[in-house]
Amino acid sequence: QVQLVESGGGVVQPGGSLRLSCAASGFTFSNYGIHWVRQAPGKGLEWVTFTECDGSSKLYADSVKGRFTISRDNSKNTLDLQMNNLRPEDTAVYYCTKDEVPGKPGAGPGYWGQGTLVTVSS
Amino acid sequence: QSVLTQQPSESGTPGQRVTISCSGSSSNVGRHAVNWYQQLPGTAPKLLVYRDNQRPSGVPDRFSGSRSGTSASLAISGLQSEDEADYYCSTWDDNLKGRLFGGGTKLTVL
Numbered sequence: 292q293v294q295l296v297e298s299g300g301g302v303v304q305p306g307g308s309l310r311l312s313c314a315a316s317g318f319t320f321s322n323y324g325i326h327w328v329r330q331a332p333g334k335g336l337e338w339v340t341f342t343e344c345d346g347s348s349k350l351y352a353d354s355v356k357g358r359f360t361i362s363r364d365n366s367k368n369t370l371d372l373q374m375n376n377l378r379p380e381d382t383a384v385y386y387c388t389k390d391e392v393p394g395k396p397g398a399g400p401g402y403w404g405q406g407t408l409v410t411v412s413s
Numbered sequence: 414q415s416v417l418t419q420q421p422s423e424s425g426t427p428g429q430r431v432t433i434s435c436s437g438s439s440s441n442v443g444r445h446a447v448n449w450y451q452q453l454p455g456t457a458p459k460l461l462v463y464r465d466n467q468r469p470s471g472v473p474d475r476f477s478g479s480r481s482g483t484s485a486s487l488a489i490s491g492l493q494s495e496d497e498a499d500y501y502c503s504t505w506d507d508n509l510k511g512r513l514f515g516g517g518t519k520l521t522v523l
Contacts, residue, residue, distance in 0.1 A: 326512070328458075335415070336450070336458065336501050338512035352511050391448075391463045398464050399448045399503055399512060403457040 293317040293402045295387045300407030307377050311407060313370040313387030321345070321365040322393040326400045327372050329383035329409075339385070340372065343395060355381075377411045384408050416441065417502055417515035424521040425492045433518045435485040435502030441513055445505040447485040449478055452499045452517075461500075462487060489520075497522045 299311040313325070327339040340361045341350045349361050360373040370387060384406040391401030418436040425431040435447060449462040460469050462478035465485065477488045485504075489496055502515040 328514075335499075335517040336452075336503075336514040338503075338514060341512070350511055353509065386457055391460060391469065398446070399505075400450075400458075401460050401463065401469065403459070405457050 293389070295389060295402065295404030297385065297387050297404045297407040300385065300409045302410045302412060303377055304413050305377060305379060305411055307411075308373070308375045309377060309409060311372040311374065311385055311387075311409070313372075313404060315368045315370070315387075315389070318389065319393070320368040324390040324395070324397045325361075325363065325370050326388045326390065327361065328386045328388055328400060328403075329381075330386070330406075331380075331383040334383075337383070342370070343397075344390075344393065374409070377409075379411050382409060382411050415514070415516040416506065416509075417504070417513050419500075419502060419515040419518045421516070422519045422521065424523055425489075426523050427492055427494060429492045430488060430490040431492060431520065433487045433489075433500050433502075433520070435487075435515050437483050437485075437504065437513075439483060440508045441483075441504050441506040442480065442485055443483040444507060447478065447480050447502055447504045449476075449487045450501045450503065451496075452501065454498070458501065492522055494522050496520060 294316045363370045386406045387404040388400035390397035392398045446464040450458040452458040465480040
């Protein structure tokens with residue numbers, strides 16, 4: 292069955308960096324676009340970033356552009372999110388989600404991992 | 414304030430039909446298909462409807478979606494206590510060049 296397992300969350304000081312990872316299994320990883328979506332404590336969902344199935348296109352929300360970088364390794368079925376210059380408002384649960392349909396342009400987030408908590412605080 | 418507007422709360426009694434709305438603009442709902450997600454307390458969101466009205470396998474046909482103009486809606490018929498959750502709409506926005514989520518609707522089953 293489809294599995295997405297996030298790791299790498301934790302507590303970091305403002306201005307610091309953190310690298311999240313997402314390990315995928317149970318589907319042909321290289322056929323699907325992958326999104327990161329976050330949820331601040333007690334708040335709604337916020338789309339963060341997306342990479343096409345082949346990594347050819349990467350998109351970012353304005354709130355993280357220039358600070359976050361998404362990357363994928365289709366040979367290892369893994370996805371990373373490098374987060375630099377973190378701010379308190381980046382505090383959230385970060386979910387790795389695979390697109391619902393294979394290929395391009397996709398149909399948006401389908402299956403979601405369980406998420407990993409990032410806390411930015413001094 | 415979300416670009417996609419949902420009513421903050423909705424309620425119904427078991428067996429009733431409820432509708433959750435999602436209002437956007439020509440750059441998002443007016444041009445792109447809408448997905449709907451259910452988030453039970455303490456869990457990850459789950460996809461209920463994609464591409465306006467398609468249900469992933471395993472989602473009961475009590476859940477149905479539609480889109481017209483710059484608005485979309487999720488209808489839940491035969492309401493059950495386990496439907497008590499937060500519901501979010503989502504679509505692409507041409508101006509922001511990114512995906513949007515609505516602010517969410519908290520559904521209470523009375």
